[in-house]
Amino acid sequence: MIVAEQKSLEEIRRIIAPYEKVLLLGCGTCVTVCGAGGEREVAFLNSALRVAQAKSDDGVHNFSEYTVKRQCDFEFLDVLVDKVNEVDTILSLGCGIGVQVVAERFPDIPILPGVNTSFMGMAKEWGVWDERCAACGDCRLAETAGICPITRCTKGILNGPCAGTKNGKCEANKDMDCAWILIYKRLERLHQLEKMRRYYPPRNFRVIPRPRRIVMKADIEQGEDNG
Amino acid sequence: MANSLFEEKLNSNGFLVTTEIGPPKGADVSEMVHCIDLLKDKVDAINVTDHQSSVMRFPSLGGCLLVKECGGEPIIQVTCRDRNRLALQADLLLAYSRGIKNVLCLTGDSVDVGDHKEAKPVFDLDSVQLLKMARGMESGKDMVGNELKGTPQFCLGASVHPEADFIEPQLIKFEKKVIAGAQFFQTQGIFDLESLKKFMQYASQFNIKILAGIIVLASARMAQYMNDNVPGIIISQAIIDELANVEKGKGLQKGIEIASQFIRTIREENLCHGVHIMAVGKEGIVPDILEAA
Numbered sequence: 001m002i003v004a005e006q007k008s009l010e011e012i013r014r015i016i017a018p019y020e021k022v023l024l025l026g027c028g029t030c031v032t033v034c035g036a037g038g039e040r041e042v043a044f045l046n047s048a049l050r051v052a053q054a055k056s057d058d059g060v061h062n063f064s065e066y067t068v069k070r071q072c073d074f075e076f077l078d079v080l081v082d083k084v085n086e087v088d089t090i091l092s093l094g095c096g097i098g099v100q101v102v103a104e105r106f107p108d109i110p111i112l113p114g115v116n117t118s119f120m121g122m123a124k125e126w127g128v129w130d131e132r133c134a135a136c137g138d139c140r141l142a143e144t145a146g147i148c149p150i151t152r153c154t155k156g157i158l159n160g161p162c163a164g165t166k167n168g169k170c171e172a173n174k175d176m177d178c179a180w181i182l183i184y185k186r187l188e189r190l191h192q193l194e195k196m197r198r199y200y201p202p203r204n205f206r207v208i209p210r211p212r213r214i215v216m217k218a219d220i221e222q223g224e225d226n227g
Numbered sequence: 228m229a230n231s232l233f234e235e236k237l238n239s240n241g242f243l244v245t246t247e248i249g250p251p252k253g254a255d256v257s258e259m260v261h262c263i264d265l266l267k268d269k270v271d272a273i274n275v276t277d278h279q280s281s282v283m284r285f286p287s288l289g290g291c292l293l294v295k296e297c298g299g300e301p302i303i304q305v306t307c308r309d310r311n312r313l314a315l316q317a318d319l320l321l322a323y324s325r326g327i328k329n330v331l332c333l334t335g336d337s338v339d340v341g342d343h344k345e346a347k348p349v350f351d352l353d354s355v356q357l358l359k360m361a362r363g364m365e366s367g368k369d370m371v372g373n374e375l376k377g378t379p380q381f382c383l384g385a386s387v388h389p390e391a392d393f394i395e396p397q398l399i400k401f402e403k404k405v406i407a408g409a410q411f412f413q414t415q416g417i418f419d420l421e422s423l424k425k426f427m428q429y430a431s432q433f434n435i436k437i438l439a440g441i442i443v444l445a446s447a448r449m450a451q452y453m454n455d456n457v458p459g460i461i462i463s464q465a466i467i468d469e470l471a472n473v474e475k476g477k478g479l480q481k482g483i484e485i486a487s488q489f490i491r492t493i494r495e496e497n498l499c500h501g502v503h504i505m506a507v508g509k510e511g512i513v514p515d516i517l518e519a520a
Binding site: 154155156157158159160161162163164165166167168170171172173180181184193196197199200201202203205 | 307308340360461
């Protein structure tokens with residue numbers, strides 16, 4: 001899932017400053033799971049903003065809140081049409097995709113981001129999320145025992161550990177496991193160390209040129225066959 | 228035929244001695260030139276580091292040009308941290324065209340350990356891919372197969388960490404570097420000759436030259452600091468204790484003594500093909516170490 005972190009109250013107050021009526025818009029998928037922008041966080045942010053406003057005595061904002069099932073799909077945004085007409089801006093607590101889909105759907109109103117979209121990852125334990133995929137477009141997990149060196153090695157290198165690893169940890173962060181030590185141990189356990197002995201050539205950064213787009217080939221071909 | 232003076236020495240059976248200079252942080256190279264003059268006739272080649280520990284400095288390529296101008300034999304350290312494959316190939320072409328043919332291919336330290344922590348880490352290639360890239364250029368083609376006008380020839384080196392606390396994956400990578408074209412290796416700092424011996428039992432099956440890395444320590448505090456902060460350094464408690472037990476102000480002298488003793492033993496017992504002395508920041512003591520060894 002996509003993992004995000006809510007921006008600081010201070011930054012949110014700064015970016016909404018020019019607008020009077022603000023719709024706080026949550027999203028019911030990834031950011032709900034990682035506790036950054038779901039219904040609960042929207043309600044909490046609404047209260048926090050009101051309190052901050054009352055304390056600072058510059059009560060110019062009028063907040064409303066709503067959470068859609070998914071911000072990253074036009075079909076879930078239709079319910080917002082009336083609400084959008086009544087506000088000056090939308091502060092989206094969806095990920096960067098959500099923010100942009102809302103912007104694309106409602107071209108006449110400013111959209112502001114309320115979270116920093118951080119990475120794609122997993123909940124390691126409650127409250128701790130770890131990055132797991134860099135969406136590189138050229139998955140090599142078959143060769144690395146299901147552990148991604150592009151994401152989990154600070155240098156994203158492909159041919160084994162650098163010399164900076166110590167106690168199984170990374171030179172960049174002593175709390176982080178060295179991805180290549182993990183890969184070695186798991187390949188050894190699976191009797192697949194020959195995969196580590198292979199040479200891996202430099203990555204192709206144009207596997208999918210930026211900005212990336214995928215067109216579903218199977219359906220089109222099937223459609224053509226049927227037609 | 229050898230591509231460089233250093234390669235000629237690699238091909239001979241003599242005991243090799245290299246050292247390294249860290250370029251200045253700034254445009255004043257006078258001290259560096261002084262160092263080069265001091266060292267150039269006492270060693271077989273001088274490495275110039277490439278923003279060591281990811282701290283921004285005068286560039287390795289510029290430093291190697293100075294070594295050349297002073298009449299020394301440079302080894303350019305090239306890391307993958309700051310340049311993508313276009314820039315790396317271009318720098319190698321420039322290096323070759325100016326007579327810098329010895330190249331130490333490194334992945335490079337993480338940006339996180341340096342002084343520009345917010346910089347974008349590049350790592351378009353890793354050290355194995357860099358070696359292969361340089362070897363590939365010798366066939367007269369760039370990485371994508373386009374023809375080069377003028378074909379460079381290099382003497383390629385790499386690094387290896389015989390004292391890594393988990394050695395097996397390091398040995399796999401070492402072998403990949405050999406296959407990719409490394410002719411010589413300068414090891415990370417050696418603080419335990421037993422681990423060097425063990426490594427050499429493995430490494431001697433390959434037709435390459437190994438230069439044991441010798442780091443000169445100036446105090447127990449420095450040793451502890453390096454253990455905690457410098458990637459890949461593992462200094463034994465025995466050496467830290469030895470440094471801690473000397474009179475105040477005599478630490479560097481002790482460090483020189485330890486380094487000299489290591490070098491003497493390595494040479495006398497023929498443990499490997501030479502040494503690479505790392506005394507960055509106090510390069511001036513290298514002649515004393517060699518004298519004592």
